[in-house]
Amino acid sequence: MADGAALRDANGRAVDPESPLALRALRTNLVNVPADALCAESYNDEPRRLRIGATRSEHAALFEALDESPNALSASDIFQQHMAERFGVNPDFSGAEGADGKRRFRASYLRLLKGWMFDSNRAEGAVLKGWVESRFGLLPTYHKEPIRRFASDAWVVYGEEKLSTRFHNNNIHQQLDLLYEYCQWTIRRGWPDAPMPNWASHIRLYRGVNDFEEHHIVARPDKRTAVLRLNNLCSFSIQRDIAGQFGDYILDAWVPLPKVVFFRDILPRYPFQGEGEYLVIGGDYRVGVSLL
Template sequence: MGSKKGLPAERDRQRPDPGPEEAARWVNAPGSNLVGVPTGLLASAAFHEFPLPLHIAGTRETHAALFAALQKAESAEEAGQRFQDYMEMTFGPQAQAPESPAAPRRFRANYLRLLKGWGYDSNSPEGAVMKAWVESRFGIPPTYHRTVIRRFAGPAWIRYMTDRMSSRFDNNNIRVQLDVLYEFAQWAFRQFFAPGQRHLRLFRGTNDFAEHPWVRRLDAHHAVVRLNNLVSFTADRDIAGEFGDIILEVQVPAVKVLFFNGLLPRHPLKGEAEYLVIGGDYAVRMGYF
């Protein structure tokens, strides 16, 4: 658990609101997306209050065999196993063209290695590849990688671009793997985990707002903050308190969840009831641990 730094009111006075140029960032983002909703709307607090269904164009059609097999699953555990079997068959070593015995063995990226790297450090090259996936599929650029990214082509943005282009992790159709993971998570939510539920109550601990600045302050305990384009939450408030004295409580739309504990029988993020959430401007309730 982080140490407290002054009383809540003292901390509040140290957090400046972003200017209007910063608040307009999503609308001015240059990237397109593959989900059919304008980026400015997709990243807005209004969307998060009234979410629309989202699908990554072409993913379910391309991987129709997987989703046909999932319909036969009788439990979440069976569905998760079918998913992992399919991913191994489609993207694992046996799915690759045979290499010459003399050729050096290539490192093949896969979604589990990215999740493991994210679990160690979301500012790692693995984290940059995952943020790049969000940017390419949802159009939302990252606002933080190792440090605050204030502008395109600035030093922080260049560091992010260098990490995201790491040949060690950006290969083997890794973005397609994340597409399939996202669509599977959405299917599993509706089928087993939260049928008919539009929002999840999740928590995040922090000690300052450098990584997720205010867009609008409502009162002492409520604000709209700008979350990074991919960010970790937990369903357990006590676990959130281990990462900071300020607890952000958020109603996260299910359509913004890429991954969650319980989705797969084998994965490296089991310890913290973790959810990986696609970012934007979120209404938050601020409590203190």
């Protein structure tokens, strides 16, 4: 950029060069859609299927076995058995026994999901947001507090927690890559009791908020509609009444299925709380806004 030239967004508004928005278009990712396009509202209108690098081809045997599974429960068992064999991740135990007989902590996608559902602003949440940043190129806008500048304390805290050595062992990002691809495989397979048919492109989800502190307002066409820049990973519910337990305002959005990272039904044997919770990749979303 030439000296003195102002950095501006798509609407011509000046952008702080130290804000996460300023470098959004410069982020790299490992999927087949550029980060800037993936963040845009237009992607949600016409979503494209997303693939994380060579994850599917590197685990071809897993997906071949999944294609032969007769039902969702069998598919879940196949997936978790593969994760146990490949990463030593046992749904009932998050450690590993060393040569001295002592149990060692082993990072697990299950532990991260459990931590997120308890509190998305803990270290587990930072690791998951860091994975989205790495794979999809979308930066977080909130972790414990709004992240408005790279030089802010909020950004430093997020950076420290996302790199926590406690969770960055056992190829945790590769585990999450497989979880995403398995989730997308399940959606496209379209089991009879699935929450969306396999021909669908979107799913209607809800989010309860007390205010818009966590979300950057891109536009507010009217009182019942807003375009929000959602956090790079955020939670929605498939049930409006459950979303209403988390705030006085209800946001409803048609979420493109390629942006769904996880939902409870893909691991039915694991005792997650919050059965209606969906983990969704963020970006700019047009949402309906209503009071309870």
